[in-house]
Amino acid sequence: MRRLSMLGVAALITAGSILTAPAATAGETTFRPVRTCADLVRTYDVPGAVTHVKTATVVPATATEPENCDVRGYVEPAVQFQLRLPTKTYAGRYLQFGCGGFCGAVTPPPFTDCGLPHGGDVAVAATDDGHVGKTPLVFDDGKWAENDQAARDDFAFRAPHVVSKASKRLISAFYGAPPKKSYFSGCSDGGREALLLAQRYPHDFDGIVAGAPAGYWGPLIGVYQTWLAKVNTGADGKPILTGDKLPALHAAALSSCDKSDGLGDGAIDDPRTCRFDPATIACPPGTDNAGCLTPAQVEATKKIYAPPTDERGRKLYPGGQTVGSELSWYGWTIAAPEFGGVPFAQALADNYLKYMAYPIGTPHSSVEKFAFTSREFDKLTPEGIRSNAMSTDLREFRRSGGKLVLWHGWADQAIPAAGTVDYYQRLTRANGGPAATRDWARLFMVPGLYHCATGDKLTEYDPLKELVSWVERGTAPDKTIATGRDADGKVFRTRPVFPYPLQAKYDGTGSVDDAANFVPVPPSRPSQDIVNWAGNDLYGKAGPVAP
Incomplete structure (x- = not known):
């Protein structure tokens, strides 16, 4: 991990x-x-x-x-x-x-x-x-x-x-x-x-x-990273969910959702179809060990999975952590001693809010001071649209x-x-x-x-060669390949990745770790992926350009 x-x-x-x-x-x-x-x-x-x-x-x-x-x-x-x-x-x-x-x-x-x-x-x-x-x-x-x-x-x-x-x-x-x-x-x-x-x-x-x-x-660094930092910080200033709980949490998430795509391969193909409740591994009353979550940890985990919201429940960012990503939270959302003891999400958010998020000469904020309100969200916009894409x-x-x-x-x-x-x-x-x-x-x-x-099961992905072929030979990319290598550089898994919304489905023959044994299929059910959130009007605000 x-x-x-x-x-x-x-x-x-x-x-x-x-x-x-x-x-x-x-x-x-x-x-x-x-x-x-x-x-x-x-x-x-x-x-x-x-x-x-x-x-x-x-x-x-x-x-x-x-x-x-x-x-x-x-x-x-x-x-x-x-x-x-x-x-x-x-x-x-x-x-x-x-x-x-x-x-x-x-x-x-x-x-x-x-x-x-x-x-x-x-x-x-x-x-x-x-x-x-x-x-x-x-x-x-x-x-x-x-x-x-x-x-x-x-x-x-x-x-x-x-x-x-x-x-x-x-x-x-x-x-x-x-x-x-x-x-x-x-x-x-x-x-x-x-x-x-x-x-x-x-x-x-x-x-x-x-x-x-x-x-x-602006919303990503100013709001979302701040959310990750604050929802996992207790009143005592210490992390609520700790790194030793992540393996058990991840195992429970896979147990609940890994086979939803019809294949138990240690990865969740489409987290949008997954309904996992971290309360399923809640600790019995009065106990706390690496294999379960305390009530406070259950609530913190639910918030980590969820997008930040304002005082009216409106989303302040289009998404949250996906089910299946739990092992990767170590160091990013959860403090790691070998990385200085400060989560990277918190370091980015605090530096942004203190020095970058607001016009020069105007009051700035910090992770500690930031409030998840529509007013605070809007205050990030004047400077944010300069960087937004x-x-x-x-x-x-x-x-x-x-x-x-x-x-x-x-x-x-x-x-x-x-x-x-x-x-x-x-x-x-x-x-x-x-x-x-x-x-x-x-x-x-x-x-x-x-x-x-x-990653864990897949560690490499690079569609640049397919892009070059598209530009220079007119061959649009209908399939790309993601690869998993171990610490010695040995390939242990390949998996095809097809253009969205197509997904890879195992054809039922051969190794599940070989990309050749998968075919493209449409998603099991259509999804509505446009998110209604506080930034709806930002898509029409173009930032400045240089000569």
């Missing part, structure tokens, strides 16, 4: 870097540099994105990475980036990664061995989103935003856009031509950036992967030929999956219905997957 939580934290910090780069197609042209790597060190007058390259160094090839020109610099005023340009194997593609949490550091963008050759056909880039976070965990530090509007703007909406402009300019300078195709891939905050780019900068990228997107940013008007992205792949794990402990399903349903309704929307935007919901492709 602790290993899984650590993986979830690592995935959030390096949310974009878990995704693999596409491989070159046999026979396609590679581009050689038209100038030396060192020649890139200079200032570039990119409109709206003046770019300063501070270093450009040739990095020798290794067993897993191609020789590349490692470019480091910043876009004014302070958006640091790293761009890696293959010197011998570049085939014309550009891939930009998103970042996780509040960002604050440049995570080196990876080359991945995809066979032709070592993934080096792609130029890759990443950014810190315009500020440097303080240690030990830079991703939850928000103090940089306290009195710096430029840094706020860079993080909220500007940084991914200007880094794409800067990178394309440098690619043109190095290879003599701009990239033929450009892609963006991110998870968590990187997923928010992905949606934001499709919504506000529809011509920046040809294909976009938005994983577990934090698109409902909630617009369903993607007409320009669609007209430009853009392709969008959204994905989310049903057992995500950090960002409720219900929000992404709600967004996709609203997107579908605003863009001509399911069939018309599937022509350019598809959603994949992964059973049992935790935040940003971590």
Whole structure:
């Protein structure tokens, strides 16, 4: 359980870097540099994105990475980036990664061995989103935003856009031509950036992967993470539900719901169909042990499963924790000593409410002070809409030929999956219905997957190759594959993931751990996934854009 939580934290910090780069197609042209790597060190007058390259160094090839020109610099005023340009194997593609949490550091963008050759056909880039976070965990530090509007703007909406402009300019300078195709891939905050780019900068990228997107940013960080922190804190300031209770709670949840899809495989395929009452493992009066829940723990667990509500019972976020996600709560919702004793949900929410959630110069709040009322929800809106990626008007992205792949794990402990399903349903309704929307935007919901492709039964998911095929060859993704690996890297499970709302059903033959033995089926019963909540009017409020 602790290993899984650590993986979830690592995935959030390096949310974009878990995704693999596409491989070159046999026979396609590679581009050689038209100038030396060192020649890139200079200032570039990119409109709206003046770019300063501070270093450009040739990095020798290794067993897993191609020789590349490692470019480091910043876009004014302070958006640091790293761009890696293959010197011998570049085939014309550009891939930009998103970042996780509040960002604050440049995570080196990876080359991945995809066979032709070592993934080096792609130029890759990443950014810190315009500020440097303080240690030990830079991703939850928000103090940089306290009195710096430029840094706020860079993080909220500007940084991914200007880094794409800067990178394309440098690619043109190095290879003599701009990239033929450009892609963006991110998870968590990187997923928010992905949606934001499709919504506000529809011509920046040809294909976009938005994983577990934090698109409902203000309500998610200001309200939902605060809810997770407060409902599990007792009057004495100590956690109510503790980590030692999670295995028993998870086992009870699986016992109640695992076979609802007709297959007992340790994962709940569709938590929406599950009706689990944690009171079924309530401790007998006067007892308390790791195998049961006290009355206070039963009530806290019910609240963790539920979305936050205001004084009138109206939902303040579209969803809560899903049944089946319990083991992943350790470290995120429930304090873990090895992570400093503060739940990550609380750290994010407190930093957001203290330094980022309200206009500079206005009163701020904190986890301790925040009240779940409609008034407090509305006070988050003026600043929240600067970061939110909630617009369903993607007409320009669609007209430009853009392709969008959204994905989310049903057992995500950090960002409720219900929000992404709600967004996709609203997107579908605003863009001509399911069939018309599937022509350019598809959603994949992964059973049992935790935040940003971590988990227990499934540990990896990456639809980027399918996106590239869709963009470049017109092959829409009808199936993707999620993978489970053990600590030694051995694959123990594969499972197909079909476009929403289709689900994977075991065909009755062969191993239940082999993706080949599953077929797509519609859900057992139609579901209404558009959620009526306090943020209904936020979908029509577009945030600012940078030149």
